Amino acid sequence: MTLLKILTYPDPFLREPTKPVADIDDEIQTIIEDMAETMYEAPGVGLAAIQAGIDKSIIVYDPDADVEKKDFHVLINPEIVFSEGEMVSENEGCLSVPDLRADVKRSEKVTVEALDRNGNPLKIEAVGLLSVILQHEIDHLKGILFIDRISALKRQLYKKKRRKALKSEPTV
Ligand code: NI
Numbered sequence: 001m002t003l004l005k006i007l008t009y010p011d012p013f014l015r016e017p018t019k020p021v022a023d024i025d026d027e028i029q030t031i032i033e034d035m036a037e038t039m040y041e042a043p044g045v046g047l048a049a050i051q052a053g054i055d056k057s058i059i060v061y062d063p064d065a066d067v068e069k070k071d072f073h074v075l076i077n078p079e080i081v082f083s084e085g086e087m088v089s090e091n092e093g094c095l096s097v098p099d100l101r102a103d104v105k106r107s108e109k110v111t112v113e114a115l116d117r118n119g120n121p122l123k124i125e126a127v128g129l130l131s132v133i134l135q136h137e138i139d140h141l142k143g144i145l146f147i148d149r150i151s152a153l154k155r156q157l158y159k160k161k162r163r164k165a166l167k168s169e170p171t172v
Pocket of ligand 1: 094140
């Protein structure tokens with residue numbers, strides 16, 4: 001297994017829309033295993049392929065972030081087919097958006113259709129944390145980051161802070 005490099009804002013690749021997976025072959029299975037390993041190592045509760053530089057419609061997640069069990073879920077070509085209600089996801093964060101936590105307005109309930117890693121169709125009805133994870137990761141597949149869903153002022157402050165942080169990083 002290989003740990004993948006997680007791209008961080010403002011890497012333009014994070015804005016690319018992803019392509020649907022047509023054929024769930026061995027290459028895809030390897031990507032899935034590497035993504036899961038990378039998510040647990042980070043650690044995070046979810047990871048979209050685009051964050052690892054792969055423009056395919058794949059997400060992995062584990063709301064328990066249980067590194068011992070590594071009982072993670074995989075969704076291929078996921079789509080939100082129904083959403084309802086509103087909630088505030090408190091202190092949301094993202095592995096690709098370092099040093100920021102913010103409250104994000106999200107749908108309360110979502111229904112997601114996808115394929116599992118064996119190509120079987122799945123339908124998930126989610127509320128609470130799972131609903132937030134699915135919305136956050138499916139956003140990634142469309143090039144959307146959670147900072148797009150916070151106030152313009154907070155976003156500007158973050159951009160400034162990030163620019164400063166990157167400037168002070170040594171160049172190699
Ligand atoms: Ni994220």
